[in-house]
Amino acid sequence: MTYDLVVIGGGPAGMAGAAAAALAGLRVALVDGGPRLGGQYFRHPHSAEPLRGRFPRLRAAVAGRATVLARHRVWTVQREDDLLAVHCLAGERDERPRTVRGRRLLIATGAHDRSLPFPGWDLPGVLTAGGAQALLKGDRVVAGRRIVVAGTGPFLLPVASGLAGAGADVAGVYEANRLTGIARRARPAPAKVAEATGYALELLRHRVPFHAGQAVIAAHGDTGLTHVTVARLDRDWRPLATRTVECDTLAVGYGFLPQLDLPVQLGCATRPGVDGSPVVEVDAGLRTSVPGVYAAGEATGVGGADLAEVEGLLAGRTVAMDLGRTARPAPALARRRRRLTAFAEALLRAYPVRDGWRGWLSPGTLVCRCEEVPYARVLEARDLGALDSRAIKLLARPGMGWCQGRVCGYAVACLMGEAPQPPRRPIAQPIRLGDLADQPEETP
Numbered sequence: 001m002t003y004d005l006v007v008i009g010g011g012p013a014g015m016a017g018a019a020a021a022a023l024a025g026l027r028v029a030l031v032d033g034g035p036r037l038g039g040q041y042f043r044h045p046h047s048a049e050p051l052r053g054r055f056p057r058l059r060a061a062v063a064g065r066a067t068v069l070a071r072h073r074v075w076t077v078q079r080e081d082d083l084l085a086v087h088c089l090a091g092e093r094d095e096r097p098r099t100v101r102g103r104r105l106l107i108a109t110g111a112h113d114r115s116l117p118f119p120g121w122d123l124p125g126v127l128t129a130g131g132a133q134a135l136l137k138g139d140r141v142v143a144g145r146r147i148v149v150a151g152t153g154p155f156l157l158p159v160a161s162g163l164a165g166a167g168a169d170v171a172g173v174y175e176a177n178r179l180t181g182i183a184r185r186a187r188p189a190p191a192k193v194a195e196a197t198g199y200a201l202e203l204l205r206h207r208v209p210f211h212a213g214q215a216v217i218a219a220h221g222d223t224g225l226t227h228v229t230v231a232r233l234d235r236d237w238r239p240l241a242t243r244t245v246e247c248d249t250l251a252v253g254y255g256f257l258p259q260l261d262l263p264v265q266l267g268c269a270t271r272p273g274v275d276g277s278p279v280v281e282v283d284a285g286l287r288t289s290v291p292g293v294y295a296a297g298e299a300t301g302v303g304g305a306d307l308a309e310v311e312g313l314l315a316g317r318t319v320a321m322d323l324g325r326t327a328r329p330a331p332a333l334a335r336r337r338r339r340l341t342a343f344a345e346a347l348l349r350a351y352p353v354r355d356g357w358r359g360w361l362s363p364g365t366l367v368c369r370c371e372e373v374p375y376a377r378v379l380e381a382r383d384l385g386a387l388d389s390r391a392i393k394l395l396a397r398p399g400m401g402w403c404q405g406r407v408c409g410y411a412v413a414c415l416m417g418e419a420p421q422p423p424r425r426p427i428a429q430p431i432r433l434g435d436l437a438d439q440p441e442e443t444p
């Protein structure tokens with residue numbers, strides 16, 4: 001079976017893209033590595049599918065119109081003449097190689113947490129803000145009893161209020177940036193103001209203190225986290241004064257990084273986003289620089305679920321038009337995209353990562369947890385003549401482990417004074433050698 005459009009990613013962007021294209025009469029396959037549709041924003045347990053709001057509407061628009069292929073992890077995408085072959089590992093425990101072919105491809109693979117190393121971040125009990133949120137939303141699991149939420153960005157609010165609402169004792173929210181810049185930069189839509197007010201009231205209701213201009217600069221404990229060092233920071237995040245806060249869990253996150261493995265594999269052009277991290281370059285129709293390949297959602301720049309959905313709708317319509325199906329132009333959607341993009345970019349400017357975090361590191365601080373590479377070895381490699389993050393990787397191995405630099409890549413680039421580079425991963429998902437050698441099955 002060859003589809004008109006294969007969509008990779010079943011989050012807000014991918015679901016909207018698949019729905020719009022299927023509604024225009026295209027044969028669509030919607031592929032996702034997770035057990036069910038929803039992505040990060042609509043993540044939910046099997047037993048509790050959201051019955052109200054945007055998810056059921058998107059779900060209904062996709063159901064029966066597109067072929068949904070869940071538990072399909074895409075490890076690579078290749079061009080085959082005028083088709084695109086999407087190579088997946090399908091299944092739960094006993095995964096089988098499988099290929100889905102399409103005339104057009106929409107990449108909506110989302111983002112992952114942006115992390116910064118600090119002493120003790122490898123202790124059990126320290127997890128990313130997104131990880132804590134995913135556990136809560138996807139499995140109704142509260143990550144700990146007494147939790148500190150820290151980092152930067154508006155995402156800390158839903159994480160802290162979600163945890164407090166689920167019964168955790170949230171000791172505080174520590175936002176590294178001062179809030180003065182936000183009002184000046186971001187002109188939030190009334191819905192966003194209402195959303196933020198809702199989180200603030202929830203934190204008040206649970207007596208969760210919010211500390212701006214403060215950060216967790218170290219985590220402590222023997223076999224697990226017992227307390228953190230919180231510092232009041234200057235404008236560049238250099239510590240001014242410190243104190244300790246007891247907790248058994250730390251949910252820490254410094255925003256998100258677009259997931260670019262697949263578009264980079266295909267040769268799609270990227271450009272630095274407003275926060276310096278690479279994003280896929282797209283035109284107003286969400287076309288990438290590679291003919292037949294489109295991108296939507298966080299992959300084109302971190303902007304949240306609303307923007308992801310709007311971009312998905314626009315991309316699905318563009319694919320339909322490019323394949324000669326009539327789809328009415330949607331100026332209102334394009335205007336909404338511009339407005340949401342402007343707001344998202346203003347937020348990214350208002351919540352920057354300041355350089356002072358480098359001063360939090362001690363020589364023994366692990367920069368790469370997968371390969372247990374301490375900061376001292378990164379400095380050693382630099383002194384041995386490594387001039388960029390790639391040379392550091394070759395000499396000291398940060399980024400050569402399980403996550404292939406997804407967690408430490410950003411920090412290593414910053415330590416070398418470089419702008420973060422697009423990831424070069426020919427294999428986007430772990431695969432068994434046997435499956436690599438095996439001939440993939442065709443999808444029905």
Ligand SMILES: Cc1cc2nc3c(=O)[nH]c(=O)nc-3n(C[C@H](O)[C@H](O)[C@H](O)COP(=O)(O)OP(=O)(O)OC[C@H]3O[C@@H](n4cnc5c(N)ncnc54)[C@H](O)[C@@H]3O)c2cc1C
Nearest residue numbers: 009011012013033039040041074109110130297298305308
């Ligand atoms: C852990 C985490 C939690 C978040 N929680 C929230 C939240 O609570 N509220 C909020 O407003 N924003 C949250 N965000 C921000 C989130 O990025 C956006 O809100 C929104 O979900 C983006 O939509 P999207 O469609 O671009 O990507 P996503 O929703 O991330 O969807 C991308 C989908 O692509 C799939 N995928 C990725 N790579 C592959 C592959 N190689 N093969 C197959 N499938 C693949 C993933 O399984 C995922 O389902 C969270 C982000 C993260 C990383």
